[in-house]
Amino acid sequence: MPLRLYNTLTKSLQDFTPIDPSGPVRFYSCGPTVYDDAHIGNFRSFLNADVLRRTIELCGYSVRHVMNITDVGHMTEDDNADGGGEDKMSLAGRRIAEAKKSGALPPGTDIDPSNPYAVAEFYASRFLEDARHLGLKVAEEERTQPQLMPRPTRCVQEMIALVSTLIARGNAYVASDGVVYFSVMSFPAYGQLSGNTLDKIREGEGGRISAAHQAVKRHPADFMLWKPDPTHIMRWPSPWGEGYPGWHLECSAMAEMLLGSEIDLHSGGEDNIFPHHECEVAQSCCASGLPYFSRVWFHTRHLQVEGEKMSKSKGNFFTARDLFAKGVTPAALRLELTRTHYRTNSNFTMQGLRDCQRMIDRWSAADTALLARSGDGSRGDGPFQRALVEFQSALEDDLNVARAIGALNAALNETPAGSSGAERGALARMNTVLGVFERNAPLQSATQDDLATRVAVLLEQRKQARAAKDFAASDRVRDELTALGVKIKDGPQGTTWERSV
């Protein structure tokens, strides 16, 4: 069965066929902005892109996956899309400066908060750390191929070239305020991706378009490509004066630079559909003269937390590192964020995280059991080999991860059969998409701290109590550990512990 994906552009399921059957699949993902740590909602989108990439590989294609790290600051004011308010990178700098004063920065961090490049680099490296823990393949590849995770600040020349092309082709103009705008009326297909066609935008209005900028633009939906501003915190020379690029420009420029004018796949969160991706399509198609920028547009719906929209004020806002510090394994977080279909809103819960951990532990135990009976040469396919067939066909059906996991779990309940080597191979193959076995342990930060020291002392006390058969004392110690949020397990190799999540 071929891989079928839902394409936002056509609003339908389509068989996936790469543009170039001999070359790699060209895949661009909208990555993080680095003026803060990425939260779990961001990671749901990035991880779904990773699952898609791994699924395409499971189907036998090679993939060239690019994910940008946006290190230019965007503006804070949401009532002015054409550039207004404070740059978010300088805002982040102020936040870091305050954290520095109050001693809230991680030890050993030496950073100049007034330097936006340093701020960006600080958060970018933290993002890469989180992303690698979670098994984002492109972040792993970035170690040896840094160009796969491009930074807009290093691609300003490409952006300027793109603006020049658009002006030369009549798709962009310099307005009386000196700002370069894209002319949406020059691109009749504008609105095809999001449904926000030009007539609808005019009708909708929504009161979000400021009158001052309206006056100089040919159409209210015209968007900024270059803003001259000699006072801006991050600025570059350009034919239109010293300033900074529009926020849709970087993806068009970097995708073209690294993948070519026409790509197979482009992913992002659902909120990117409009205006960001709509504007990318307009820029890229007008610059290339081709009917498509990306053949398929893949959008992940938003994540809720405990049934509510995630927000800092509700206290249900989590970054990946918050959870790692609580002892959550990267594997459990990865599974919790990817196990629900990407086109439905998923609900992140602590209970869900525990459910995922249990599943992963059972899969690991099954793998260990297979290893233990290695050498068994039973003929015929065993349950995991049969499950792999269903697993792959579920993923090929628009990434039905839940059904794929169901197939794997069902195999676990069957009587073991088949060659254990082939069975382990099938399980390993499923894990090439799930990506959980290699990250099923809490991070060091969660196991080597003050709590760990205290737990070690308590466990020793309990060991002595048990040796003396003083079970009342032993149980008191366990109660104390439970109160500290620690679960213990007596096994043949002694007692192990973990934080209860």
Add this chain to the structure above:
RNA sequence: GGCCGAGUACCCAAGUGGUCUAAGGGAACGGAUUGCAAAUCCGUGAUUCGCGGGUUCGAAUCCCGCCUCGGCCUCCA
């Protein structure tokens, strides 16, 4: 206001016209095991798919209306 998704057991979730008296996981409960736990193993668990109509021999699945939740309509993954 306009446009788009979604509502399946205590929780997560698959299933989109007959094989559904609805997969799978977790929780819970009963049993085996354990000093007691944990883990493991065995077993129990929706006659029903937000609500009300309709189409059909047959509906969780299609149609209409209503309710609830979520998203987008130039901050956002």
